[in-house]
Amino acid sequence: GDLVSRVMAGKSISKQDDKMITDYQNTQKQLADAQQEVKNKKAQLVVEKQELKRQQAELESQLKERNKRLKELRKKKEKFETQLMDAKEVQQILIAQEKAIAAEKAAREREARIEKERQAQAAREAKARAEAEAAQAAAQKEAEQQAAKEAAAQQAAQEKASQAAKPSGSTKQSTPKASTPAPAPAAPTPSAPATPKPSPSSGGLFIHPTVGAVTQGYGSAGGENGYTFHNGIDFGGPVGTPIVAAATGTVITASGGGPYGNHIMIAHQLNGKTYTTLYAHMSALNAHAGQRVSQGEQIGLRGSTGNSTGPHLHFEIHVGGYSYSATGPASSVNPMTMF
Template sequence: MNRKLLGMFLSTSLVASSVITIPGMAQAKSIDDIRAEKAATNAEKQKKQSEIEKLKSEQQAVKNQIAKIDSQMAKTSDEIVAKQEEIAKKEEEIEKLKKDIEELEIRIAERDKLLKERVASMQVNGAVNYLDVLLGSQSFGDFLDRVLALNIIADQDRTIIEEQKADLEALEKKKQEVEEIRNKIQNELESLKKLRNELKAQLEEKDRLSNELASEEEDLHDELGEIEHQAQILAAEEAAYIQQKKEEEAARKRAEEAARKQASAAKQSNVASAASSPSSVKSGSSPSGSSSSSAPEVSHSSSSGFIMPASGRFTSSFGSRVHPISGRVKNHNGVDIANSIGTPIRAAASGKVIYAGTMSGYGNTVMIAHTINGKSYTTLYAHMSAFSVRNGQSVSQGQQIGKIGNTGASTGPHLHFEVHPGGYKNPVNPMQFL
């Protein structure tokens, strides 16, 4: 009888301990599963870190290439400045030549006028007969004076004509120089255009290499961040699992102690009954029945489903989107609900907190495991300004667990909310539950 009673209470204690579980995790994963995932995640983390180190080595080569481009750009810029100075100098030469040409054209025009006047005078007065001028002299001295005068007039005419001829030749030469310099300037401008195109190409190549470098590094760091994120979750699950086992062990010991005390009380009652009445054996079954009916009742999680975790407006939906910070297309594993900092965040369903802390990219984050209608779920609440729960804490549906904030990779105060059926790493659109 005593053994039967003790066995009954031990069975009761095992039932009690078996229902002290972490919803969505305990029966889905064993501690070995969690540790195997941790080992795989750590191996993947080391692999990504090695890839980042390798990328850093490659980055140095690209940086050297960028430095070479910078040097080429500096040289090209110097050449552009030199070409611009050369063009400016040639333009000054053209301006000087233009002034010389203007002066020559003025002198030529004045001589043209003088020569035309002399020709017109000859036409009116007739041509000068040099022999008549000489024979008309009154004396030998007068003769010499007349010869000298005629020579002076002839020399003046020759000088005017020669100067006019020289100025016309100089004018033509200077015009030709201007044309040659203009052609050189045109060539310099073409060369300058080519240099500028080279500089543009060098800048584009530098930007391409820099962006490629930044993109590769960002991708790897994003992947590493995801791996670290997974490692945090697995560590939290492991800690929660260990806490669960401690609670189960404590419950088991309490149940065993209660069973022993009940069995001892029943034994003493049976002894007393045996001493007072021969029918004590028959009546001894009643404590067993009463102990069975007084076994602790198992509590179950709420089956009311999910509620809205915070008030506000939906600003980003589940699925593929352009990331507001990186500008790249990435998958959005939840929905964003925007509201002012400090707006209460509530548990979408009853469950147990499996993580409360800071996560890479998510800032202050809380994760809760639930069992609803026999199915397990994990919900995630990110970017909190503060959280008011701790790891391993049981929470009720609608209980405040934190406040809306702007922590982590966030562009404004909002709640990032995720739902993962069957445990973390299986995100679905939360809207189907809200």
């Protein structure tokens, strides 16, 4: 009887071992599948980058169509309200502006897509790890409970057989004590994927492009400088003071000469809307057309180039593309309401 009990117990333990091995192999397969899925997603990102290149080629074709539209405007002999730029300069800026806006939009979409995929991958990996750990812990707990149960049964059988073998009238029989299985360790609680925290914000889309007092505000002007409406604000201060990008964007143009002197225009995509910023009268330029700049990145130095009465930065914000008027706001807005 004792031999049969031992054989049966051995078979039961062997079956439990086989189950543990099978569970472990299944867990390893789940992890391998999750890793393969991540690799496939990375390959998909490469394909999407190639698709972006194709889309850029299409944008070039659209720019040619834009040129045709510009020719139609010239045929209609539409007059610009200001002599800040000649027709050739305006044409160049419009073309560069369309290109920069398209590039900035594509960059924002690419960044959003990559960030979304990164978060999704992190969530999938965390879920796979948690499920694998939970399955392994559950299998281990079940195995320990089964082993303890079988050990207790085996010990009880042995003690019963031992008592039965003793002659009658022997010393007082001892009551068999069943061993109490040790409590199995609690399965680890799967940790939830970290939620990215939003960046702190002052509430405005733009930051001040430089330090210094505002020496001329936005709005009506006397006309002595050739305009009756001031489309931006002026920051006074010493020549050489750093000037930074008021928001992340793509440089439309960075050039010198003309009433603006050394100036930079930047296209921005913020909350799904297009904006254009202008930085004029600089003493030096530290960015070039087509360059992507980050908010707060230095793009030049304050100066007094072009039609300037003293060292200052003339700063404008336009909703959509750049459009200037000497007598009204056109597409410009008061920068002080955007900080």
